[in-house]
Amino acid sequence: MKALKAIIIALCLLAAAAVLAPGQAAAQRRFPAPQFEAPYEMPETAWPAARAMSREVVDVAVLFVALGVAAYIALKARSRRAMFVLSVLALAYFGFYRRGCVCPIGAIQNVTAGLALPGYVVPVTVALFFALPLVFALLFGRVFCSGVCPLGAIQEVVLIKPVRVPQWLDRTLGVVPFLYLGAAVMFTVTDTLWIICRYDPFVAFFRLGGDFPMLIAGGVVLISSAFIGRPYCRWLCPYGVPLLGTVSRVSWRRTSITPDECVNCTLCHKACPYGAIEPKTPEGVHEA
């Protein structure tokens, strides 16, 4: 347990170290931007465009408040409906208004690049987006996934009639997020491709446009999400299970299912569309 707590602290320190890496700032001072005298306007190459610092601070504040509200709903109010409402609000803000960027999942690559690539500096807001859900997971469990992540929310709102996935298949596919995380780190370190952003299946929907193959891929994932509880979260997301899931195993507080009233009928275990509820343990703990 102590080792895992050390992992989360190390992850946060890595994010801070990535932010503080001085390479790019020094490079910018040594090579100031050229001055063009011709009336040529530089094209905007990044999309969505960089935002004013004040807006980014607002985004971090919204993330912080939303995580706090999600923790309150999960641990105190214990209201599924309230969590769903929060999810929809998060989808509207971080998904359609914020257009899916910045997000903690993609920030894995920023933090990796900040640590591995000379001259790359992680913006402070991106580092905070990466670290805050991990800190909350250490304190209260995966509250980011419960009610704040727009990718989780968009799968949640289209869920119509969930079918139960065989446990062997669920567990086998559950390895993929770890492989995907390893691939994302490797591609970033080698400065090849930021695969998490490039192959995000939902970003084309958030931006109401994108290349055709990704629209098709996103459509397939969304249609699957109508009948399978959160397939992207369970079998692809490199941030949820590998990082948040690992950290939440040693969280200070976490949700449990009315341990005093449970008669261990395992109905909730069988009915959960996400395969997330564990049967009661011999010690009497019943966790989601």
Ligand code: SF4
């Ligand atoms: S598993 Fe990933 S995509 Fe799903 S809610 Fe968590 S962070 Fe978001």
